[in-house]
Amino acid sequence: MQTPAADADVRAELRAELLGLTTEATRSDAGDLDELDTLELVLAMNREDATVPGIVAGQADAIARAVDGIADRLARGGRLFYLGAGTPGRIGVLDASECPPTFGTDPSLVVGLIAGGHDAILTAIEHAEDDDKAARAEFAALGLNELDTVVGLSASGRTPYVVGGLLAAREIGALTVSVASNAGSPIAAIADVAIDVVVGPEFVAGSTRLKSGTAQKLVLNMLSTLSMIRLGKTYQGVMVDLRATNEKLVARSELTVMRATGADASSASVALAAADGGVKEAILMLKTGAGRPETTRALQEARGILRLAIEALTPPVA
Numbered sequence: 001m002q003t004p005a006a007d008a009d010v011r012a013e014l015r016a017e018l019l020g021l022t023t024e025a026t027r028s029d030a031g032d033l034d035e036l037d038t039l040e041l042v043l044a045m046n047r048e049d050a051t052v053p054g055i056v057a058g059q060a061d062a063i064a065r066a067v068d069g070i071a072d073r074l075a076r077g078g079r080l081f082y083l084g085a086g087t088p089g090r091i092g093v094l095d096a097s098e099c100p101p102t103f104g105t106d107p108s109l110v111v112g113l114i115a116g117g118h119d120a121i122l123t124a125i126e127h128a129e130d131d132d133k134a135a136r137a138e139f140a141a142l143g144l145n146e147l148d149t150v151v152g153l154s155a156s157g158r159t160p161y162v163v164g165g166l167l168a169a170r171e172i173g174a175l176t177v178s179v180a181s182n183a184g185s186p187i188a189a190i191a192d193v194a195i196d197v198v199v200g201p202e203f204v205a206g207s208t209r210l211k212s213g214t215a216q217k218l219v220l221n222m223l224s225t226l227s228m229i230r231l232g233k234t235y236q237g238v239m240v241d242l243r244a245t246n247e248k249l250v251a252r253s254e255l256t257v258m259r260a261t262g263a264d265a266s267s268a269s270v271a272l273a274a275a276d277g278g279v280k281e282a283i284l285m286l287k288t289g290a291g292r293p294e295t296t297r298a299l300q301e302a303r304g305i306l307r308l309a310i311e312a313l314t315p316p317v318a
Contacts, residue, residue: 022182022200033204048203052211056218059195063222066177066193070149070223071230073175074109075303078147080227081139082112083165085129087209088153088179088216089114093121095220101249103233104241110224113138115161128161135165139172146173151223153216154178155208157185166190179219181212195219232305236260240279240306253279261286280306288313 033041056063070080082092093112099105115134116125128134144150150169152162157180166176166187178191181199188194197215202208228234233241238259244250257268260283267286274292275281283306284295290313302308 022198045203048211049214052197052199052214053218055197055199056215059197059219062193062195063219066151066195066223067226067230069175069177069193071227073147073149074227074231076147078145078149078174079108080110080224081142081144081148081150081169082110082153082220083135083150083162084113084153085115085120085159085161086124086126087213088155088159088162089116090121091213091216091220092151092153095217095224099224099228101243101245102239103228104243105228111142113165115159129159130161132160132164135161136168139165139168144169144172144174148172149175149177151177151179151220152187152191153220154185154187155181155212155216157182157187159187162187163190177223179216181208181215232303232307235280235283235306240283241304242279244277253277253282257282257286280304280309284309284313 033044036044074080080096082096083089084092089112093114096110096112099110100107113135114120115131116128119125120128139150148169150166152166154162157178163186166178167190169176170190170192175193176191177193177195178185178187179195179197180187181197183196183198185194185196188196197212197219199211199215202210202212204210228241233239236259238256239252240256240260242249242253242256244253253272254265254268256279257263257271258265261268263271263286268282271282271285272279275285275295280299281292281295284290284298285292287310288295290298294313295309298309298312299306302312
């Protein structure tokens with residue numbers, strides 16, 4: 001057990017470390033925000049937020065490398081894990097939870113892990129981020145292997161929970177990706193692919209749920225969505241593996257089939273019923289005239305890529 005003096009020394013070291021992080025810095029031009037009227041605050045904060053997409057664009061090469069690595073491993077049976085504490089952890093859980101309804105994936109394919117577990121999604125469990133062994137234990141229980149990808153999310157780039165998880169993943173041989181808002185971070189030094197979205201001082205100093213959180217969400221949007229595009233989860237720019245779990249999604253499925261085939265609503269509905277709700281199968285039936293067994297086989301042989309299945313079932317033009 002540490003003594004009060006030892007605790008004070010640790011905190012002094014941590015304060016010195018935080019002083020070197022751009023995400024902890026104050027903006028010299030900010031002034032006293034509480035002296036601005038509400039409209040001025042809205043416009044000032046919006047100006048700050050508007051800088052984030054350009055900063056993310058500056059990491060396009062690294063993001064593309066991560067997408068290619070993730071898609072390759074998913075195609076070979078791997079999984080995608082997001083790892084974070086606090087806001088980054090919640091953003092990872094959000095992105096992972098939206099993959100099954102959007103892309104028809106199994107919930108175990110993209111998984112968000114947050115320091116402190118499920119309770120930390122709704123309630124701040126701040127001390128959990130200091131446990132550098134927790135993620136290692138979670139990965140052991142999940143059977144992490146070399147086909148998997150682990151994306152570590154940390155605005156500071158130093159969160160012990162994330163550092164420990166990335167180290168464990170690297171030891172196993174999984175692909176490791178870091179997303180940090182400070183350059184030269186500990187998690188970037190560990191990762192195979194480092195994505196440094198250095199957004200600078202926050203609108204409210206140290207509140208990394210703001211620009212840093214926005215940058216993390218934009219990056220994860222790309223990592224999951226573009227990986228799924230590489231796996232054939234879209235066709236002509238629309239979702240063709242979505243799960244119609246409510247009336248809105250049933251209607252969207254019908255619209256997707258109509259747009260892709262030129263069929264009317266009645267024909268699209270009949271085809272979807274014959275395909276047990278499968279949008280890809282319904283499109284394939286209508287575009288090629290093939291029956292359900294043929295379309296199922298063609299999609300399997302095409303690795304789920306609808307365009308290739310259509311080509312396989314379309315007779316060559318004489």
